[in-house]
Amino acid sequence: MSKPAPLSGFPEFLPAQRVVEQYVVAMLAETFELHGFANVETRSVEPIDQLLRKGDTSKEVYLLKRLHDETGDAGMGLHFDLTVPFARYVLEHAGKLDFPFRRYQIQKVWRGERPQEGRFREFLQADIDIVGRDELAFHHDVEVTRVMLQALARLTFLPGFRLQVNNRKLIQGFYLGLGASDVDEVMRLVDKLDKLSPERVAKSLVADAGLSEAQAEQCLALATIRTPDDSFVEQVRALGVEHPLLEEGLDELARVLRGTAGLATAKVRIEADLSIARGLDYYTGTVFETRLDGYESLGSICSGGRYDALATDGRTTYPGVGISLGVSRVLVPLVQRGLVTGDRSVPSAVLVAVTDEESRGQADEIATALRARGIACEVAPSAAKFGKQIRHAERRGIPYVWFGTEVKDIRSGNQVAADPATWEPPVEDLRPTIITKEIEK
Missing domain, CATH: 3.40.50.800 (Anticodon-binding domain)
Structure with missing residues (x-):
């Protein structure tokens, strides 16, 4: 038998490297449990209609196929994140759970995308969520932010990182106040600013979202606002746009910045970044992204937000807020460069x-x-x-x-x-x- 070659997108650690992963998992679990989060593990397989019911991600799903059946079973797939399976878990077990339900989950997920640095087909993810029944107080948005910041800060081998926070109500209200006819399209295009130049995004806003050049300029002006405190509120108001949803979003985002200010250090930075939108449809309020200093090319290593209608059975809705850390996305590049390992x-x-x-x-x-x-x-x-x-x-x-x-x-x-x-x-x-x-x- 010839020597097997590595399988692209499926990272494996040597024993000393695995020490690091085990340490991270244990530290995360300890931190989450200190804040009262209960551990769950959901099944690896979900019905395709459940996996795809929020957002177009069909190309990312690994479909299951029975070896003895050439037609396969296209009705099932491996989960590509932990949020959608958790929403199903809440609906299925709602009668046995106490709300608000606080959960953490550290588990493998699978995503059928092109492997590159920080992006894999099989990877470890760590999530925390708080879910309510019919309503969930906003202070939980602040709480999950604080918990994940404290968890990341305990991983002292990491370089510095920046947690960027925004609020979908803020940006949606701003676009509505501008008179945009297709708010979702405007949000989708502005969210590309980390990949495209402002000039290209502005042209797309005019051509694809039907905005005037002046409206497009206002959208880009909003997206450039970044502050380490709640001073973004006055900067937004200075743009002269008004809408009730905008005011609600400004208030919520300011509460997150004020509620986490005491956790900021030289290595742990929190900022309001009004370009952040998150591409998934189910986010309705607070949204998070996190960049690792020196490894910005990895994209966001830790993201999430508020979702008010992801889990509903038609009679009862279970709003939630959560944040997810890509454990493999963070560790694999550092381990592969020999920058972190176990001492034996x-x-x-x-x-x-x-x-x-x-x-x-x-x-x-x-x-x-x-x-x-x-x-x-x-x-x-x-x-x-x-x-x-x-x-x-x-x-x-x-x-x-x-x-x-x-x-x-x-x-x-x-x-x-x-x-x-x-x-x-x-x-x-x-x-x-x-x-x-x-x-x-």
């Missing part, structure tokens, strides 16, 4: 040496005593010379080797008498830790 490829803190095969049972007893106290260890695979056993530990990153009644720190060479019933390594050696290098901009 195994969880073992100790290798128990074997003098000869007749004494392997004694080595096993030492290992059992250490494991009973939560110290990960392994027994040497062969009774080779001690120098070779030490080199085996070095290759695996194991910091300690146990010889009979003594233990040796093979990094410093220090060797001391030890009892497996009482000895323990320093806390920093007990589990693999994260090693980082300076992240190049």
